[in-house]
Every structure is written in structure tokens, then in C-alpha cells.
Amino acid sequence: MAPPAVGLVPVEEAQAHVVAACAPLRPNRIPLAEALGRVAAERLVASEAVPPFDNSAMDGYAVRAADTATAPVVLPVVATVGAGAVPDVPVGPRQAVRIMTGAPLPDGADAVVMVEQTSSRSGGREVEVHAPVTVGTALRRAGEDVAPGDMVVDAGTALVPGHLGVLASVGVSELSVFPRARVGVLSTGDELVSGSGALRPGQIRDSNRPTLLALVTEAGCEAVDLGSASDDETSIRAVFTAGTQHCDAVVTSGGVSMGDFDLVKVVLGELGDMRWMQVAVKPAKPLAFGVIGTTPVFGLPGNPVSSMVSFELFARPALRKMMGFPPSAWRRPLLAAVAEELLERRRDGKTHLVRVVASLDGEGRYRVRSVPGQGSHQLAAMASANALAVLPDGAGVSAGEVVRVMLLSSS
Numbered sequence: 001m002a003p004p005a006v007g008l009v010p011v012e013e014a015q016a017h018v019v020a021a022c023a024p025l026r027p028n029r030i031p032l033a034e035a036l037g038r039v040a041a042e043r044l045v046a047s048e049a050v051p052p053f054d055n056s057a058m059d060g061y062a063v064r065a066a067d068t069a070t071a072p073v074v075l076p077v078v079a080t081v082g083a084g085a086v087p088d089v090p091v092g093p094r095q096a097v098r099i100m101t102g103a104p105l106p107d108g109a110d111a112v113v114m115v116e117q118t119s120s121r122s123g124g125r126e127v128e129v130h131a132p133v134t135v136g137t138a139l140r141r142a143g144e145d146v147a148p149g150d151m152v153v154d155a156g157t158a159l160v161p162g163h164l165g166v167l168a169s170v171g172v173s174e175l176s177v178f179p180r181a182r183v184g185v186l187s188t189g190d191e192l193v194s195g196s197g198a199l200r201p202g203q204i205r206d207s208n209r210p211t212l213l214a215l216v217t218e219a220g221c222e223a224v225d226l227g228s229a230s231d232d233e234t235s236i237r238a239v240f241t242a243g244t245q246h247c248d249a250v251v252t253s254g255g256v257s258m259g260d261f262d263l264v265k266v267v268l269g270e271l272g273d274m275r276w277m278q279v280a281v282k283p284a285k286p287l288a289f290g291v292i293g294t295t296p297v298f299g300l301p302g303n304p305v306s307s308m309v310s311f312e313l314f315a316r317p318a319l320r321k322m323m324g325f326p327p328s329a330w331r332r333p334l335l336a337a338v339a340e341e342l343l344e345r346r347r348d349g350k351t352h353l354v355r356v357v358a359s360l361d362g363e364g365r366y367r368v369r370s371v372p373g374q375g376s377h378q379l380a381a382m383a384s385a386n387a388l389a390v391l392p393d394g395a396g397v398s399a400g401e402v403v404r405v406m407l408l409s410s411s
């Protein structure tokens with residue numbers, strides 16, 4: 001890749017700077033039922049076997065396999081055992097016990113004949129076995145799924161539904177996980193109003209706050225609405241001070257550009273250890289990042305598309321790191337896709353992120369086309385896209401060429 005324009009910070013450098021300043025949160029113990037989507041902070045080892053006992057994989061008859069060698073053969077049925085019952089009658093030579101799926105295997109038996117391979121005789125007192133079975137047929141042995149001492153979930157695993165089931169199967173009812181980050185979201189700007197009331201001249205509606213609150217939630221965090229601050233230092237300072245005391249991280253938008261009223265970077269510089277960057281990316285060039293006390297503050301640009309892209313590039317990876325996710329799960333998936341049309345750009349020392357619709361073709365390959373409206377204020381166009389095509393500095397990507405895309409949603 002060509003070097004970025006003078007004074008611009010490469011995207012990777014800005015990302016590395018931000019991520020390095022954000023440490024994983026302290027783990028806590030929670031009930032298993034609340035663990036979906038959390039990252040395990042401990043290695044979980046089974047203390048018991050699954051299945052806990054040898055049992056039948058089928059409805060049928062528990063037998064001694066050797067007795068079926070001369071099948072067809074008729075055997076007396078000496079007992080019945082259902083799932084959850086304890087067999088009290090063993091299977092003796094040339095005997096059978098009626099058994100249900102999941103029921104413990106009676107002593108003496110070494111195979112199960114599935115009911116479809118049998119005929120009931122004498123009102124159920126006898127069974128005819130049609131074909132021979134071998135030792136172990138239709139049996140599930142104790143520990144075949146999990147043996148005592150097996151690791152079922154490693155530390156650093158992001159928990160999906162199957163993990164919760166496995167943990168339940170070995171009797172784990174609570175575990176240590178990295179908590180959700182509580183992330184405050186703040187808008188800044190004298191022009192902003194919330195809600196649906198009439199706009200006075202010069203006013204616009206605050207769209208960044210709902211968007212960023214949703215992105216924060218989607219990233220797995222607990223979103224906290226910190227409202228909106230006007231463009232004065234006192235107001236911004238007050239919200240920052242309160243927000244950083246009550247939250248694990250704060251995300252703000254607006255006030256980080258070159259304008260006279262861009263006071264977020266001023267206040268952030270006063271309150272904390274702040275770095276203000278012009279990143280070699282379009283959109284989302286300005287970024288103020290700082291730490292107040294121990295709380296990271298992400299000062300994202302105000303333009304609605306820029307704030308979303310900046311969140312994806314810088315805030316999301318850092319917040320995911322704070323929640324214990326491994327580096328592979330910090331960012332959105334980066335895929336290879338075929339450009340259906342020319343994705344044009346000019347050389348300017350920046351990486352361009354083009355709003356595209358990515359869809360799977362008949363061969364299971366992603367194909368992308370750009371959405372109309374690529375301005376950093378055109379949020380509706382951004383909302384209609386599901387991916388960002390990553391165009392390195394240069395002349396763009398021709399139709400039919402492969403381009404990397406950051407997939408924002410798969411629908």
C-alpha cells in the first residue's frame with residue numbers, strides 16, 4: 001500500500017493505538033443462563049461423564065448379543081425399563097428386557113435390538129428378534145460425549161448456545177466471564193434536537209446517538225444514553241466527568257474536526273491523556289481518543305456516516321477487546337468479494353471505504369455493488385448498504401476484480 005499523505009495516521013496505526021489503551025474488564029461470576037454471548041474467563045473442565053451411564057440409543061430390547069446369533073429367536077421379556085428408571089432385573093442368558101431410549105442398560109445386557117427388528121409375542125411376555133445384533137449395538141457408553149477431566153470450554157471462548165448446553169450437561173450452573181462493557185453514548189452540537197417536534201431554523205435531528213447506541217448494543221455492550229451536550233466546554237466537561245465515572249467507556253460524536261466549536265478534543269485534552277488524529281481514511285478522518293482516569297473516550301466525527309465508520313474501525317475492536325473477545329472477533333468479518341462494477345476512486349493517500357451491498361451468488365461467492373449516495377452525510381445510503389468495500393489508495397477496483405469487504409450484516 002502507498003504511504004498515507006503527510007500528517008495522516010495510517011488506519012492500522014490508529015487502530016493499534018486505540019486498542020492498546022483498552023484493557024479487558026475484570027471478570028465476574030454469572031449464572032449459566034446469562035452467559036450467552038459472553039467470553040469465558042476461565043477454562044472449564046468436566047467433573048463428570050456425559051452420558052453418566054451406559055444407556056440405550058433406541059426403543060427396543062436389551063439382550064445378550066450372543067443370544068441373537070441364531071436369529072430369528074424368541075426370548076422371554078423379563079422386565080421393562082424406561083428413561084429415568086433404575087433397572088432392577090438383570091438380563092440373564094436367553095432373556096430380554098424391554099427398554100426405552102435413554103434408559104440405563106440393565107446388568108447382563110450388552111446390546112439393544114431396535115423395536116423395528118422385533119415382533120412382540122404372547123401379549124408382550126415374549127419377543128421375537130428377527131436378526132442378530134453384535135455387542136454394543138444401539139448402546140451409548142458412559143463418557144462417550146464428555147469424559148471426566150475433558151476441557152469443555154477454554155478461557156477466551158465466546159459462548160454460543162451449544163457451549164451453554166455442554167456446560168449444563170456437566171453440571172456447571174455458574175461461571176466466570178468478562179462482563180459486558182457499559183458504554184455511554186453522547187452527542188455534541190448546538191444544532192441537535194431529539195424527538196419528532198418541529199425543527200427551528202438551523203436545527204437538525206440527532207441521528208448519531210440512536211445509531212451509536214445501537215452499534216454499541218450490537219457489539220455486545222450495555223449502552224447508556226448520556227444525552228446531548230451543547231457546544232460549550234462546561235457542558236461537555238460535565239457530561240464527560242459524569243460519564244467516565246459511571247461507564248467503562250464513552251463514545252461521543254461531533255466536535256473533533258477543525259472548526260471553532262469543535263470542543264470535544266479541547267476538553268478531552270484537558271481531562272485526560274488524549275491523542276487527536278487525522279486518520280488516512282475516507283470517511284472518518286478525524287478521531288480524538290483519550291483516557292480519562294481509566295475510562296477510554298472515543299471522540300468520533302459528527303458526520304453520520306463518518307461516525308458509524310469510525311465506530312467500526314476504532315471503537316468496536318477496542319470494546320470487544322475489553323469484553324475479553326480474542327483478536328479474531330474484534331472486527332467485523334473481512335471477506336473477498338467480486339466487484340460487479342467499477343469502484344472508482346482517486347489517489348489521495350487514504351484508504352476509501354465504499355458503502356456497498358454484498359450478496360451471495362449461486363456459487364456462494366460475495367458480489368458487491370456500491371449504493372448511490374457516498375457522501376459522509378448520506379446516512380440513508382449507508383443504512384441501505386450491508387458492507388464496506390476497502391479500496392486501498394490508487395485508482396479503484398475494476399468490474400470483475402476481487403475487493404476486500406468488511407461485512408456489517410449478513411442480511
Ligand code: AMP
Binds near residue numbers: 189209259304
Ligand atoms: P462536527 O464534527 O461537530 O463539526 O459535525 C460534523 C457534521 O455532523 C455537522 O454537519 C453536524 O451537524 C453533523 N452532526 C454532528 N453530530 C450529529 C448528530 N448527533 N446527529 C446528526 N448529525 C450530526
Ligand code: MG
Binds near residue numbers: 189190262
Ligand atoms: Mg459540532
